[in-house]
Amino acid sequence: MLNIAETLYAWCREARPFALATVVDVSGSAPLPPGTALAVSADGDVIGSVSGGCVEAAVYELCRETLESAGAPVLTRFGYSDSDAFAVGLTCGGEIEILVQRLDPAVQPQLTAALAEMAADRPAAVAQIVNGSEELLGGTLYVPAEGPYGGTLGGRREAEAVAVAAQARALLRAGRTGRIEVGGDADTCPERLSVLVHTSARPPRMLIFGAVDFADALSEAGRFLGYRVTVCDARPVFATRARFPHADEVVTDWPHRYLAATEVDSRTAVCVLTHDAKFDIPLLRLALSLPVGYVGAMGSRRTHEQRLELLREAGVPEVDLARLNSPIGLDLGARTPQETAISITAEIIAHANDATGLPLSRRTGPIHAPVSASRKGALADPPKSSTPYAGPVAVDGWLPG
Structure with a gap:
């Protein structure tokens, strides 16, 4: 329904009855998830999709029949037709169950x-x-x-x-x-x-720390995926709107201080691109203690090992360190900022869906794994931290301001 909410609202304001066809169950390799909808107005206008084209004509006719008869809601299932791949059915091999009902805004x-x-x-x-x-x-x-x-x-x-x-x-x-x-x-x-x-x-949030070239490309990719993107850096000369036009907001502040003051949830992705200990350690110590969905940090493997030691010295327990995705991103051979942004967002997507990140050609079984209500639309629920945030962390005797 969310995919056509604006049009449905316009029809409701005009008091136009309509038939709504909603994907309510999916099995196998079906193209669209539960909740996706198609609607047909009393005037014959159609909006939305339930299958990406496979069964749209049949669903449209069901909607028209439901509108004309004002009948009870109907549950119907569409699957692959073995006898004729071009018959009404899903040629991708999956099955979908659709609920078709008449809705009247007046009542x-x-x-x-x-x-x-x-x-x-x-x-x-x-x-x-x-x-x-x-x-x-x-x-x-x-x-x-x-x-x-x-x-x-x-x-x-x-x-x-x-x-x-x-x-x-x-x-x-x-x-x-x-x-x-x-x-x-x-x-x-x-x-x-x-x-x-x-x-x-x-929208879920993507918090990018470090006003570097990679952050510009990542902010563009994150916004494309539907995130509300924030770029934060303590250096005002670098943290400017002109350098990050794709970000929803650009903040000049110490990263750990901004993170402590802002709102996060289990869908939030925290991407640390600074690879500078005076910023990274207090920021990561805090990020790993919060109920965010993803925490990744940029740097070489040597930087990663040094970072882990500093975090251990700062009192971060192993259960929290296990949540750190570092070096950040999937192994795509990325080198440019744009390629690196794809590598990072691919890892975030895989993490959100408990996926392997392997090429589909190297896997067997269904392409689209079932998505439960507890995971749909959210990053993986993180474990609760065993260490509450206790303020800035001293790094080699130096305390960030």
Whole structure:
């Protein structure tokens, strides 16, 4: 749904009914993840995609039928056709399950409220029932970051609505989109439900420390991937907007001091490109103690070994040192700043998805591994640090300012 939120919001403001087809389950090598949607308005306008082209025509017809009949939501599955690769099916070999339902903004105002928040890039979630009783299938709740949820699940279903809203808000706090199971407990939510939670959260952050040429290329690559990019350096002559036009913000401050004061979460990527101990050690000591998703540091293998010794001397435990990706990046033979930026972002992507970083030609099995709700849209959850941040670290008797 997030892929077409702005258009859906425009349709809602115009009170235009529409049919929404949502990918609710994926198996094998399917092209698009759960949550991706296609919509058809009552006027026949179509927006979005559910398969990258394989089954769009068939889904469009299902949407038109649902609009015209005002029927109940329909779950349908598409897979590869062995008898005819050009028949309706996924030629990539995977399978997708799609929920098609009719939505009317006039009678479902919670959808307009949710899409308004999403279109404005404010945190909000839409919980969509994708498996359950006929009465509840397709039911939606709007769950804001704060305040009461909006919408109903039909009939006297307050227990189910409360349980769904609680789970959706938990995913919203983590900035994750995914499918969850709710209920089956007679005391709280009697009916077992499968819920797809569409979460619109702030973009993840990429914090680049060191105003070097590599930082410019990395900021461009990070922004392309959807990160909100910050470049930070203590030297004002280098930390300028003119040198880093692709960054969302350029900060002049001591790296460790800026990191201590700024907001991070489990999706944050920290990239240390300074390879200068007076900056690196206090910064990395702090970064490795925070609940960020990725910490990488640039430098040669010799620099890496020296850095590890200094971090050990500064009291950083081995469990935290194991989180450090250094030398930063995957082995792509990168030499230019642009190639190095690809190497670094490739490692961040692999880390976020628990992937190997190996060429696909050297692997067997499905290309697209299943993504659980606990990992969708976030970097790997880091282990909790055993050492709290205790301020700047002295390096060889010198304390950074």
